[in-house]
Amino acid sequence: MEMLEVVRKRTGRGLKLSDLLVTVLVSLVLGVVYHFWSSVYNLFSPLFFQADELVYGMWFLAATLVFLLIRKPGVALIAEVAAAHVEILFGSEWGIQLVLYSLLQGLGAELVFAAFRYRKFSGSVAALAGIGAAIGSVIPDFFYGYVQDYEPWLLTAKYAMRAVSSALICGYFAYAVVKAVEATGVTTLLRPVDPKDYAALND
Amino acid sequence: MRKFLTPKRQTWLHRANPAAKLALMILLFLLTLFTHRLDFIFYQAILFTLLLFLFSGYETWKIALLILPFALIFASSAATMILFGKGEQVWWAWGLFRISEESFFRGIHIGLKAVAFAAEGLLFVLTTPSVALFYALMQQAKLPPKYAYSFMASVRLLPMVWEELLVRRNALLIRGVRRPQGLAGLVAQAKLYAVPLLSQSIRRAHRVAVAMEAKAFDGNRPRTYYYRTAYSRYDVLVLLLLVFVAAAAYTLALLYPPFHIADVRYH
Numbered sequence: 281m282e283m284l285e286v287v288r289k290r291t292g293r294g295l296k297l298s299d300l301l302v303t304v305l306v307s308l309v310l311g312v313v314y315h316f317w318s319s320v321y322n323l324f325s326p327l328f329f330q331a332d333e334l335v336y337g338m339w340f341l342a343a344t345l346v347f348l349l350i351r352k353p354g355v356a357l358i359a360e361v362a363a364a365h366v367e368i369l370f371g372s373e374w375g376i377q378l379v380l381y382s383l384l385q386g387l388g389a390e391l392v393f394a395a396f397r398y399r400k401f402s403g404s405v406a407a408l409a410g411i412g413a414a415i416g417s418v419i420p421d422f423f424y425g426y427v428q429d430y431e432p433w434l435l436t437a438k439y440a441m442r443a444v445s446s447a448l449i450c451g452y453f454a455y456a457v458v459k460a461v462e463a464t465g466v467t468t469l470l471r472p473v474d475p476k477d478y479a480a481l482n483d
Numbered sequence: 484m485r486k487f488l489t490p491k492r493q494t495w496l497h498r499a500n501p502a503a504k505l506a507l508m509i510l511l512f513l514l515t516l517f518t519h520r521l522d523f524i525f526y527q528a529i530l531f532t533l534l535l536f537l538f539s540g541y542e543t544w545k546i547a548l549l550i551l552p553f554a555l556i557f558a559s560s561a562a563t564m565i566l567f568g569k570g571e572q573v574w575w576a577w578g579l580f581r582i583s584e585e586s587f588f589r590g591i592h593i594g595l596k597a598v599a600f601a602a603e604g605l606l607f608v609l610t611t612p613s614v615a616l617f618y619a620l621m622q623q624a625k626l627p628p629k630y631a632y633s634f635m636a637s638v639r640l641l642p643m644v645w646e647e648l649l650v651r652r653n654a655l656l657i658r659g660v661r662r663p664q665g666l667a668g669l670v671a672q673a674k675l676y677a678v679p680l681l682s683q684s685i686r687r688a689h690r691v692a693v694a695m696e697a698k699a700f701d702g703n704r705p706r707t708y709y710y711r712t713a714y715s716r717y718d719v720l721v722l723l724l725l726v727f728v729a730a731a732a733y734t735l736a737l738l739y740p741p742f743h744i745a746d747v748r749y750h
Contacts, residue, residue, distance in 0.1 A: 297701035298692035300633040305688040306681060308637050309644050330563075349685070362634065368608055368616075369638065371488055373549075373601040375608045376508055423516050425560075425593055429569045429749040431581070456670075457677050466682040469689045 295354055302470055303346050307359040310342040311366030330438050337446035340413035343389035344406040344450040348458040350470050353390075353398050356409065360386030381417060388416030389450075407451025414439075414446040488609070490540035495724065496610040497540060498717040502619035507725055508607045514729060515599050521592045521744040522736035528595045530732050531602035538724070539609045549605060553598050561594030569749045585749060592747040613638065619712040629701040636691055644684055651679055 295303075317338045325332045346359035364382035368375035392409040393400075418439060421427045427435060461467065490497065496504065518524050532553070536546050568590060570583025617635055620626040655675060662668040662675075695701065 295629075296692075297629045297633065297696050298689055300629055301636060301692040301695070302685050302688040304633045305637040305640050305644075305684050308641055309680065309684055312641070349681075358630075362637070365634065369613055371608045373552075373604040373608070376505070376604050377512065377600055380509070380512065420516070424596065426564065426568075426589055426748060429586075429589060430564070431567050431569060431579075434563075434567045453670075457674065457681070460674055460678045461681050461685075464678065464682040466685045469685065 295352060295358075299350060299352055299355065299470065300358070303350060303355045303358050304362045306346055306349065307342045307362035308366055310345065310359075311363035314339055314342075314363055315366060315370060330434070330441065333438055333441035334445050335449075336442045337410055337414070337444075337449035340385055340389065340410050340417070340446055340450045341454060343386050343413050344409050345454040345457065347389070347393055347409070348401055348406055348454055349461065349467055351398070351401060352472060353394070356390040356393055357383070357386035360389065360413070381420060384416035384419055385413040386416070388412035388414070403452045403455030405451075406454050407447035410446035410450025410454075411443050413450065414442050417442075487545070490609070491542055492540045494538045494540045494610070495717050495720045496538050496606065498715065499721040500619050500623060500712055500714050500718050501611045501616040502623040502712075503714060503718040504607065504611065504721060505616065505620075507722060508603060511603050511725060511729070512600065515596060515603065518596070519592075519746045519748055520736060521588060521595075521742045521747050522740035523733055524592055524595045524599060525741060526732035526735045527729070528598040528602065530728050531599055531606065534724075534728060535602055535605055535609075539606060541609060549609075550602075553601060556597050556601055557594040560597035561590040563590075564593050565590030585747075588742065588744055589747040589749075591742075592744075615710065615712070618708060618710045622708060622712050623714065628704075628706065632695065632700045633692075636695065637688070640684075640687060640691065643687065644680060647680060647683055648676065651676060 317335070320338075321332045321335055324335050340360065342359040342363035343356040347356040360382045361379060364378040365375075367378050372378075389409040389412050392405070392412040396405055418427070427438075430438070458467075515524070515527060518527065532550060535550065536543060539546060541549075565582055565587050566580050568583070568586025570581075570585030570587075570589075572584035573581060574584060574587065575582045614635060617626075617631040621628055621631045660675065662672045
């Protein structure tokens with residue numbers, strides 16, 4: 281156990297530069313995916329009314345995917361903000377606005393992971409975090425789009441579809457991708473080390 | 484694209500401190516977000532678009548090109564509320580569609596709000612280089628350097644990921660990998676690309692981070708910066724400019740209201 285204490289003292293509890301750099305790079309890649317996802321979103325629009333909400337969950341993917349990869353507190357929020365930042369890089373008129381939205385979305389996901397004390401990494405917890413992010417995305421809509429003044433059936437249908445797509449994409453899809461990435465062994469570079477690994481050193 | 488987005492001349496907005504400008508822009512966003520008076524938002528949309536022409540430092544034709552999508556933004560933001568919003572004075576109803584006087588003007592309001600947001604957003608991104616923003620956030624907003632340098636390093640790594648994507652595509656092509664039809668095919672293809680790209684990105688980012696840690700990029704203050712940024716009188720000038728424009732929009736809304744609607748929300 282002394283080894284554990286030594287390491288704790290040296291690294292501190294916060295995120296290291298390597299955690300941050302991996303978080304931000306993966307999120308920027310996802311941010312580029314977000315950028316092109318709007319064309320998929322537009323493809324869905326003509327299917328039926330508000331059908332585009334069915335793919336909306338993609339825009340919260342960074343938060344859960346990166347958290348499942350790195351498993352450290354705070355990365356979900358940073359990931360979502362970093363992904364939104366891509367729009368500023370591309371000089372989009374929505375740049376700052378999306379970063380402000382992403383703060384709420386990332387916070388929504390982060391709170392769900394925190395509620396499980398950052399110890400659960402299952403697809404279902406990620407799905408809940410996706411729904412948390414979706415709730416974060418709805419808050420500004422009340423002031424921006426006056427969604428409370430839609431006819432009630434529309435309001436329910438719109439946000440129910442968003443919640444379902446968030447749970448599927450941010451939860452189970454993200455989990456499947458992370459499982460596949462884990463198989464390459466690369467995640468051992470990043471994840472916090474278990475006390476039992478240190479115990480093995482003392483044996 | 485980079486050449487296209489190079490301003491012709493430097494204005495106050497370029498010379499202001501990016502961190503200060505970001506704070507001002509966020510305040511401006513909040514003002515627009517909480518504006519429920521249709522006449523006020525009408526003049527905000529017009530005046531901030533005008534500001535783009537006068538103060539962004541770009542040629543008029545470039546700005547005209549950049550604001551072309553504003554028409555689409557207006558239409559797509561307004562349509563749903565016009566067709567499905569609550570209201571008493573019904574003009575037209577057919578099936579689920581129900582256009583009322585209230586929902587119509589609320590829709591116009593949302594469309595104009597989106598245009599005002601877009602103009603404000605463009606005003607910021609057209610006058611602020613990303614790197615300058617991060618240096619100012621470190622020096623004036625006290626953002627820990629490890630965050631800022633992670634962002635700046637990642638931006639430099641992004642083109643390598645793009646290159647890897649092309650390599651991966653060619654590799655799959657030359658090996659004759661065909662994706663199965665349907666939804667399962669889409670997921671399979673997502674994995675074919677996502678797994679190598681993600682794992683390579685993680686490895687590369689980790690290697691770069693170790694090198695940066697060795698060079699104390701994660702170090703504590705006090706530290707030196709390659710680009711020094713500071714507050715200047717231009718920050719005050721930009722503050723005055725934005726306050727003046729917002730006040731002008733409000734005064735015009737009171738003096739010459741085109742719609743005479745003080746609050747578009749449903750009661």
